[in-house]
Amino acid sequence: MWIKRKHEEVNFYLTQILSHHGNFGSYLCKIGKKEVAECRYCAEPNDTPEHTMFACPRCEQERCEARMTIGSNISADTFLKSATERRENFEAISKLAQNILEAKYSEEQG
Numbered sequence: 001m002w003i004k005r006k007h008e009e010v011n012f013y014l015t016q017i018l019s020h021h022g023n024f025g026s027y028l029c030k031i032g033k034k035e036v037a038e039c040r041y042c043a044e045p046n047d048t049p050e051h052t053m054f055a056c057p058r059c060e061q062e063r064c065e066a067r068m069t070i071g072s073n074i075s076a077d078t079f080l081k082s083a084t085e086r087r088e089n090f091e092a093i094s095k096l097a098q099n100i101l102e103a104k105y106s107e108e109q110g
């Protein structure tokens with residue numbers, strides 16, 4: 001159980017997206033925890049952080065919220081730029097990473 005203050009939690013999740021070291025098929029496969037890197041929610045054969053955050057249909061609802069705050073679509077190529085442009089964008093993207101990764105963890109444990 002992670003008990004941390006809010007801003008530290010946000011960094012914890014966003015760090016996983018940026019470093020690729022987290023609960024992603026691509027990483028788990030690389031470190032030998034999984035035999036295949038495929039996404040557990042859709043047919044994508046390589047579950048990378050970019051796939052989870054910006055492409056996977058499982059996370060469309062969470063993504064939709066972030067898009068409303070940011071006012072445009074977000075992708076692996078543009079999200080860092082958006083995050084540095086406005087504080088609201090940064091918070092929306094951090095929250096998106098947190099919502100998605102928390103959902104992934106809890107679904108895997110349940």
Ligand SMILES: [Zn+2]
Binds near residue numbers: 042043044051056058
């Ligand atoms: Zn997927």
